[in-house]
Amino acid sequence: MLTKLTGGIVYDPANNVNGKKKDIYIQDGRIVSKPRNVEPDKEYNIAGKIVMAGAIDLHTHIGGGKGNIARMLMPENHRIDPVAHTDIKRAGTGHAMPSTFTTGYRYAEMGYTAAFEPAVLPVNARQAHMEMGDVPMLDKGGYVMLGSDDFFLRMMTANKDQQAINDYVAWTIRAAQGVGIKVVNPGGISAFKFNQRQLDLDEKNSHYNVTPRAILKSLATAIKELGISHPLHVHGSNLGVPGNIQTTLDSIVGVEGLPMHLTHVQFHSYGTEGDFKFSSGGAELAEAINKNQNISVDVGQIMFGQTVTASGDNQRQYANHGFSSPNKWVCMDIECDAGCGLVPFKYRDKNFVNALQWAIGLEIFLLVKDPWRIFLTTDHPNGAPFTSYPHLIRLLMDKSFRNDMLATIHPEAQKMTTLGSIDREYSMQEIAVLTRAGAAKITGLVNRGALGKGDYADITVYTENENREKMFEKPDYVFKDGELVVKDGEVVNVVWGTTHVVRPEYDKSIEKDLKKYFDRFMTMKLGNFTISDDEMTEDGRGSITVHPTVGEKV
């Protein structure tokens, strides 16, 4: 079947197409060049409408144990947002941490076609994939968490050579069916179990004698040497601590030019100036990013309102539990592997700290120059639910709207931010980079986030509207792998995306050590730990897409 989208204005940064009128042809799920002498079976007249690839969220907590605890923790938050079933859609609930089906539908209804879960604990990876297996409409993938797991820290203590670390990293990413590696508060989740309540970049984990700096270096090196496309995905030390901008800047230096992705960097860009000893490090951070080509970031913008923070960083979540609103929270130590913490938050525009957090996130967005190295996230649900993205896009694209909003926040926070003096407005093409082309590139996806010949036909069509929030919250059409799935902002066809993975090579002899280790210390057998391909596909809906490592032939 040949489908033609006629007359749209195309923003496709991956192919240097910037707002050009262009017809798009789709066949067998892919974009094809204009075929000769063949009439399209189906034509959509989208004259004058805006066309982009399907959007990609590279950091959103949509699947895994902590998210499910967050769901269970907050029934009152679901009750305000029930979603009825239809002939094609399953019932569910929304708000801060929506149910899986609702997550998929709502993402698609905003024009998204892929989302990545950034905190897959190896021991909980099965659950992450099963939950994501119940997220329709989207392609999925997970970053596997290392850095507070006993096996890795033991290797660090024993000064194992980099090759051995690489083998372990590669084995883990394959066993957990991941597409990237994440480190959360390097060594800090483990330190909390030994009753260390904080861990600075150069502070040693009391049991393993290893610093976060050394962990970052080791894992970032492993990823480079293994050829994993996505740089080490780093949730840094000292999240939320006033003054942590220094930790973040030191981490950038510490990684010594290796590729590194700093995630929800807003939460790591705080100074200690001013009457409240809390100030913006946004400008300093942006300067460091602008200078260091090896660094990419996603922002983790906060929005005002109720949400729940769900993090692997139980050390910092424990430290922040006093802010929980409503006053209930969960911390969990997990399998000598990792941990998690759930703390409900209500960000308030009239609260000085929250107001400044909001401004800091926007400062970072607007002061980082290269749109290919910054990504649009709220660290869903930690800064705000993903459904706030259209509002965030408007804040980036519309200076007068942004300044109107700025005028409503806590007055002291207004004084502590340079936001009002920043003139930059994001262009349509830059938004397409942040949410499409750049996100596909940094996650190593092949033929996604782009609208060239041979690319998968994940396509979103919007009606131009000066109110960018209105424009981006309700696409006219969304196509997933060439099929029409959303019309006028409503799901019309339920489809199931693939799971993106990478499979770097490694020396199999590490499995002997691991088997011994599992038999001695763990609570399951090594053979039962590894997730098989069958498990990902036997429900009849799931599939796996393996992406090449860097340098590998496709």
Place this chain on the structure above:
Amino acid sequence: MTEITEVPSPFCGIGTDDLAIQVDGISIKVTANGCAINTPAFEQAISDFSPRVDGKEVSLDEAVCKAAEILKAANQPVIGGCATDVNGMRALMALADRNGAVVDNMNFTAAKRNFLALQDSGWMTTTLAEIKNRCDLFVVIACDLEVFAPRFYERYLWNKESMFLDDTSAREIIYIGKAPSGKASTSPDNRQAQVLECENADLPEVLAVLRALIKGNLVNAEQVAGIAITDLQNIADKLKAASYGVVSWAAGALDFSQAELSVQTICELVKDVNASGVRCSGFPLGGKEGDQTANQVCGWQTGYPARMRFSSDIPEYDPFLYDINQMFDNGEVDAFVWVHAFNASAVPPSGGKIPTIVVARSGMTFEEEPAVFIPVGTPGIDHVGHAYRLDNVVAIRLKKLRDSGLPSTAEVLTAIEQGLVN
């Protein structure tokens, strides 16, 4: 005859995955690492292969049609039991969503005590590998642990090697409530567990005093429920001196009114120990035969644990109203589905004259024959699947051990759901 090793069990809840099993045709024998729970659960013979409608053997198609017919005609169907694997539970939820049914996990009345505490104030908890490698003080409240999980001590406390403890036999075990029925809690070097004995019904008082002592509050009494305050003070001191104390409790045993407040007291005293500057974690003991699986799947698909309904086309959660036993008593039910793929003796509660559909492990016998009975395979024996351990983090991959030809829960419930559409 084949021998299969490293077999994981969905029955015991503690994720034992070292069983060796001999399969001869469709008969199964546990040859290594069995226990009082797992061995009979694995070895139970298949006695029914055919579905029945009104007691007569029929084809699967006929049974499915009859089930769909009953559910189509119902105004308020309920689905109870909910004891199956992840895919079975997924199919159960899809059926409930389409049919406007109530979903109620069979052990939710016990689990409710934990969920109410969680949803009111939260908790700090841990998992089995942390206990195995880190815990130096293990407190058991209201649970005969070796009956609940016969291999718990062997696997997770008296393990010879651990990551962080020099000598695991030096761990201290303390019981609050009933004394243990056997000697599993006695350490390899022959130290007996300390027992502070009281009736379960006295636990609210005892736990309140323990928490007060942990917080350093003055208690003007010499004893509570027969336990000397000095003994409780001693436990408070030990928790605050331990490297990694773990306080476990069995919500199922707290069978008294408003027991969620006692669960909350336990969870809050764990937080108090952490606030005092040392680490400590809670550990809920509950969740066998698919309880955690039911709550997890229901949780991610609807946002709520497994006592909820789809009657108004949206998911609605109420831990009190949608208790199917109470709904039976109130005459609120006109069709009843019972799903239990693990245990042939887990028979459905009596729904009286309400048309009942049983989708359950082969071999279930009934006082009153249900309208429809469909025997299904057992996850981890007859088909692959996934089941959650009691610590809720680890989903174990269940193996297929034999070819019995029995359909899975998921296949049967999906077929019934399709029957509602056609």
